Amino acid sequence: MSAVSATSRQDDAAEVLDAFSSAVMSVVDRVGASVVQVVDGRGAGSGVVIAPDGYILTNSHVVERADSVRVGFHDGRHLHGQVIGRDPSSDLAVLRVSGDGLVSAELGDSDRLRVGQLVIAIGNPLGFQSTVTTGVVSALGRTLGGRDGRPIENVIQTDAALDPGSSGGPLVDTRGRVVGINTAVIVGAHGIGFAVPSTTANAVAGALIRDGRIRRARIGVSAQPTPIGRALAARLALPATEGVRLIEVVPGSPADRAGMRAGDILVFFDGVALASLSTLQRVLTADRIGRPVPALVIRRGERLDLQVSPEEA
Numbered sequence: 001m002s003a004v005s006a007t008s009r010q011d012d013a014a015e016v017l018d019a020f021s022s023a024v025m026s027v028v029d030r031v032g033a034s035v036v037q038v039v040d041g042r043g044a045g046s047g048v049v050i051a052p053d054g055y056i057l058t059n060s061h062v063v064e065r066a067d068s069v070r071v072g073f074h075d076g077r078h079l080h081g082q083v084i085g086r087d088p089s090s091d092l093a094v095l096r097v098s099g100d101g102l103v104s105a106e107l108g109d110s111d112r113l114r115v116g117q118l119v120i121a122i123g124n125p126l127g128f129q130s131t132v133t134t135g136v137v138s139a140l141g142r143t144l145g146g147r148d149g150r151p152i153e154n155v156i157q158t159d160a161a162l163d164p165g166s167s168g169g170p171l172v173d174t175r176g177r178v179v180g181i182n183t184a185v186i187v188g189a190h191g192i193g194f195a196v197p198s199t200t201a202n203a204v205a206g207a208l209i210r211d212g213r214i215r216r217a218r219i220g221v222s223a224q225p226t227p228i229g230r231a232l233a234a235r236l237a238l239p240a241t242e243g244v245r246l247i248e249v250v251p252g253s254p255a256d257r258a259g260m261r262a263g264d265i266l267v268f269f270d271g272v273a274l275a276s277l278s279t280l281q282r283v284l285t286a287d288r289i290g291r292p293v294p295a296l297v298i299r300r301g302e303r304l305d306l307q308v309s310p311e312e313a
Contacts, residue, residue, distance in 0.1 A: 020118075023174045027120050028132055030176040033074045033103040035169055037124045038081070038095070040066035046123035046169030047071070047095065048178060049104045050205065056095040057205055058168030059183055060086040061147060063093050071097050074130060085208030089150040089216065090200055091183045093168075094208040105170060108177025110156065110197035113137050121160040121182055121193075123169025135160030135191075143278065144184060144194055151278040155194050156180045162193035171195040215286035217310035219260075220253020221246050225276050226265060228298065236303045242275045243267035243298065258308035260297060268296040269308075284310055 034049040038058050045062030049055070056071065063069055063083050071081040079097040086093035117137045125131050139157040146152045158171060162185045171180035180195030207214050223244040233241045243265040249255050260266070266274055270293040272283045292307045 023118075024120055024132070024134055027172055027174060027176045028122065031105050031122060031170065031172050031178070032130055032132075034105040035074065035122045035124075035130065037072035037129055038062050038168060039070040039072065042066075044124060044127060044165055045167045046165065046182070048168075048170040048181070049102055050107060050178075052102050052104045054097045054099060054102055055084070055205070055209060056081065056097065057181055057201055058093050058095060059181065060088045060091045060093045062168045063095065069095060071095065072129065073099075085212040085214075087204050087208065087214045088147045089214065090152055090196055090204050091146060092181060092196060092201055092204045092208075094205050105172075105178050106176065107198045107202050108173055108175075108179045110154075110179045110199050113140060113156065113173075113179055113197075115140060118174050119158055119160055119179065120172045120174070121158070121162060121166060121169060121195075122172065123162075123166035123182060125161075125163035125165040127165060131166075133161040138192070142194065150281050152183075152196060152200075153278070153282060154197055154200065155183075156197055158193050158195060159191035160193060161191075166193075215289065216313045217284040217286065217289045218253075218313040219255040219258075219284065219308055219310050220250035221255045221260065221266075222248040223266065223277055223280065228265065228267065232298070232301065236298065238267060238296075238303070240267055240273045240275075242273075244274050244277055244280055254308050254311050258295065258306045259304075260295070260306065260308070261299065263299070264304075265298040266295060267298060268294070270294060284313075286312075 036047045038045045038047045047056045047058035069081045081095040081097045084094040121133045142155040144152045144155045170178040179198050182195045184194045186192045226245040246264045288310045292309045295306045295308045297304045
């Protein structure tokens with residue numbers, strides 16, 4: 001290889017690095033002022049302003065027992081923040097502060113993310129304010145256990161460095177749009193962090209701002225996944241070979257009133273095939289509260305079609 005071609009390749013590599021650096025710096029210039037530190041007396045986390053009138057997204061676990069917090073801004077200001085609502089099931093919470101000149105970030109569309117896409121995390125890990133790290137989207141569609149036992153679906157996995165205190169800060173694409181809210185790291189692992197997708201954050205934030213809480217339904221059962229078997233599924237004309245076996249039916253619960261019993265296999269709920277307990281939890285949405293919905297169960301090898309009216313959890 002000639003000295004000229006080697007120099008040319010080095011120049012090309014430098015241009016690529018310069019372009020990446022410029023993209024990161026542009027994002028930090030655009031989003032950095034919207035990233036805040038959230039202090040509630042027990043510890044500190046991060047957050048991001050999502051509306052110029054003072055609404056801030058953070059993690060539910062950051063403000064787990066607080067009604068008010070202290071919010072630190074990029075310009076050195078500290079403002080009183082009120083906890084508007086929190087949702088442990090998605091590990092999201094909304095705060096509000098009153099102040100002039102607040103800079104808000106744009107929520108992007110996490111459904112358009114691709115594995116390998118460059119992302120930037122901004123937060124306050126270990127108390128170091130306005131820390132920037134970069135990485136890629138390592139995986140999409142992960143499921144992460146929520147603090148209330150419900151799974152958080154469609155979670156983003158990233159290798160952008162996250163540490164205690166990063167929680168609640170934004171995960172941003174190279175156009176400066178928030179595509180996730182950083183929520184968790186695996187202790188002892190390197191390069192494995194998770195973020196709640198912006199599509200979830202947008203919906204949860206809207207409901208928390210409107211109602212102060214997220215309404216979810218329950219039917220009052222504990223269950224575990226179980227196979228049905230192809231032969232039984234064929235005999236009962238069921239287009240599914242899996243379901244969830246009811247371990248417990250709470251007395252007086254909607255499931256109990258509908259006639260479900262421990263040992264039943266719940267196969268379909270409102271037309272949705274239940275291959276896992278998380279699927280059942282996912283379909284127990286607010287729009288089903290108080291509305292009779294069809295439930296198909298198998299009891300002792302026989303098919304039963306029931307109607308159950310979920311109640312608010």
